[in-house]
Structures are given as C-alpha cells and as structure tokens.
Amino acid sequence: MLIRPGGTELYTDYLSLAAQTDMVAAVRSLLNAAPLYTPTMPRTGKSMSVRMTNFGKTGWMSDHKGYRYQVNHPDTGAPWPDIPESILSVWRDLLPDQPLPDACLVNFYDQDAKMGLHQDRDEQDFSVPVLSISLGDTALFRLGGTKRGGKTQSFRLSSGDVMLLRGEDRLAFHGIDRIYPGTSQLLKNGGRINVTLRKAL
Ligand code: MD6
Ligand code: FE
8 A cells, every 4th residue: 555655655464474473483583692672862861662673784773872873782792683584585575676675673562662753864875765564563653744743644554564665755754652452463472573674874
C-alpha cells in the first residue's frame, strides 16, 4: 500500500509467519554477542523506553553526547555482528537497485515503550531509502512531514509489515505513540521488535 506517492510505502503482511519466526530467532541468536543497551537522550541523559542493539558494519546509538553511528558496541566494545541473511534479503527484494545496507538497528519495545517524533538524519546519503520491519505486537506509528510541528497521520504497523521511507519522506518526522499489548503471539513475552535497515556510511 502506498501511503504517500514517491515517499512512504507500506507492505502489509510482507513476511510470512514462518519468515517472521526465523527472523526473531536470528535476532535472538545474536543478543549474546550484541546485548541490548538502553540509549539515553542527548544533553538530558534521560533513558529511552526502547532498548536497542545493532548488526552490521556500524550501529546507531544515543547518549548524553548525542546521536551517532559507531562501529563498536557501547557496553562491550565489540564490533557489531553481521546482518543476518534473512534480514538482508528483504532489502534485496524491495530495493534491488540500491547499495546494500551497512547498519541494522534493532529496537525492542515492551508494552509501555514508545518513541518520540524524530528524523533519521545521521546517515551520510539521504538518497538511500530506510527500510523498517515490524515483528510482534502492533504499534501505532505517526508520520509527519519534514518540518517539526506540521500535520501528522497515524497508522498501525503489525507483525510482518515492512515500511519504506524514501524520496521526500526520507527525512519525514516519525515516531511510535504506543504498543497494543497482546496483539501478536510471535514474541513469547510479548512486546515488539522493529528492525531498521539503512545505509549509514
Ligand atoms: C519503529 N521506526 O518502528 C521506529 N525510522 O519502532 C523508525 O524509527 C523508523 O520505522 C526510519 C524509517 C522507518 C522507521
Ligand atoms: Fe526512525
């Protein structure tokens, strides 16, 4: 489904249940090598409600010093594990003409977690789209324009949905207002995983 021509694309039910299950297993198998960390807000140092980790050459993080990509895990100092093939293949299928992603951010939401409106603008080349995969409980996603404070629209992202932000919407403000607990059986303890693929370097 096209949300906005030339901008946001939503592929509902893109992944089969089997593919979703495989992807969750692949993510979980890498959490020993790349444990979830709790990012904190620039300047205030306040903890975010979402826990994160990364796969790929470089990973996104946030702490009191600001947002950035870095090649080492903030807690362990280890390099990030490679992006699993099951995740990369979604990019290959939907974006065959784009360079491969070098950053895979994994967001873990418990039932009370949310994410404030933000732009993805820490990457070097905004002409490459961002691809996001939703797993587990349904989330309420809010999408605005490229200026903060403008009109927004909201839609639900369910397990197996894939979204692309590209073109004009590559720099659109967006966030997660809430999680709907108990809407998916995919994760044994409930909650939601969002996997975002980007070319950062
Ligand atoms: C989330 N997603 O779905 C948060 N960013 O949990 C994002 O921040 C995001 O879904 C860029 C492109 C697509 C996204
Ligand atoms: Fe984002």
